Amino acid sequence: MTATGILRVVKPGLLSTVQDLGRWGHQASGVPVAGPMDLCSHRLANHLAGNAPDAATIEVTLIGPEVVVDAETVLAVCGADFDLTCDGDMVATGTSFRVSRGQTLKFGRRRSGARAYLAVAGGGVLVPPVLGSRSTHLVSHMGGLHGRALAGGDVLPVTPRASAAPARARGVTLPSGGRARVRVTPGPQGDWFGDDAWRALTSTSFRVSPRSNRMGYRLEGPPLPRARAEEAISEPVGMGAIQVPSAGEPILLMADRQTAGGYPKIGQVISADLCLAAQLAPGDFIEFARCTEREAVAALIARERELMAQMAPVREGRGTA
């Protein structure tokens, strides 16, 4: 796809990055996956804009950006609940809306959630793919725009399209009162931890430390004592794993995680609940409830049905995933 227009970043916000579905297939070479923290909202935003799910969106964090598109186009924003204005007029998140050439879309006050996804109709943000993906990985400076977060004055290639059908989605469940409860299955080293650690994990609210980022959330709370003293040998890890270093805070691995880790993993946040976890901000609280693998699969199917239901009525007959 060739870019025919540009999206100009007037103000970048706190941390805005280009993300598609992630850089899969290269982890054996140590290449992290990256991709959206909240995959559900990324998919919904693309759907509303009439894009395929793998189109690149802009993930905005806590404080959103100010952007201008140089042509009439449809945009959509999903995820965290921000006040949004287009040249001063309120627009709603969870809808697709048209902007005219040169109008400014501005993210204002954030009411709940942490991350929102801005989709541009016509195929999304068309930065050059690196190893098959446009996702930004900040630590390895890969993908996105020059491997970094967006800055004021940046210009992103897009192919504006003004013809997407107006659409609306209810959006994802956001943390309520800065608190989210997610389900976990035992991790590969789940049995390295005794009942006391599991009780601490599942009966306490952990605070998401200010030292959290796209790689992972550091969790402030009671210690999770190990029943075994030895160190684990480094092994492949995935998003949602809860690593427990021998000293220091447990870490919930998120989108920019490394491909492998050497700390024992007590648990794994189930796929169905990762989008909710992604909407936590530093200072928010996370609680863990233990569940079985079977329940995890059932929860994922239920979540997918719920997402499909939000996407189905407006675009019949289109693939959604």
Add this chain to the structure above:
Amino acid sequence: MMIVEFDQVIDPVINQRAIELSGRLRDRVLPGVRDVVPGYCSVGVHFDPLRTDLPRLEAAIESDARVAASVMVTELTRVHDIPVAYGGANGPDLEAVAEACGCRTADVIERHAARIYRVYMLGFVPGFAYLGSVDPRIAVPRHRVPRERVPAGSVGIAGEQTGVYPIETPGGWQLIGRTSTLMFDPDRQPASLLAAGEGVRFVPQ
């Protein structure tokens, strides 16, 4: 993600089994499987649960793991020579390593360059290979407080592991030298110079 564990030891034969299983699973190109990643003694299988026939994947893993478990020998698929400028600004920890090991810096260099190392796995950042095993006489522990910035190309030791930092990152390994070899280039095919199961020989410049 599913993790398949072999005996939890760092050992060339066990590592070869993990690489063998990983290669076999990847070659099957099973629907829903997004990435197959070998570790020291385990394999991570990343899959989309909504698009994966789980019983079929489990059967494939069981069958391939049985074949992999019969691997008894290791052979490095190829050996890369990596030129290294040891010491000075290129290896700011070389003298401290020599002191900690009670030998001369020349001995550290000689011992580090004497072995052909096995690439056990990649991780940490793109193209970072965990190489082993280092001569126990120069196996120094990593820094307690990592450096904020380790320059790209730095060659370090951490216990019996050694490796090259492909890009500038924070890092805690003891830096003894530096190479100008490009370890990772996304525009190259393959992007990573090294792959698990290959060999590395460091050549003092």
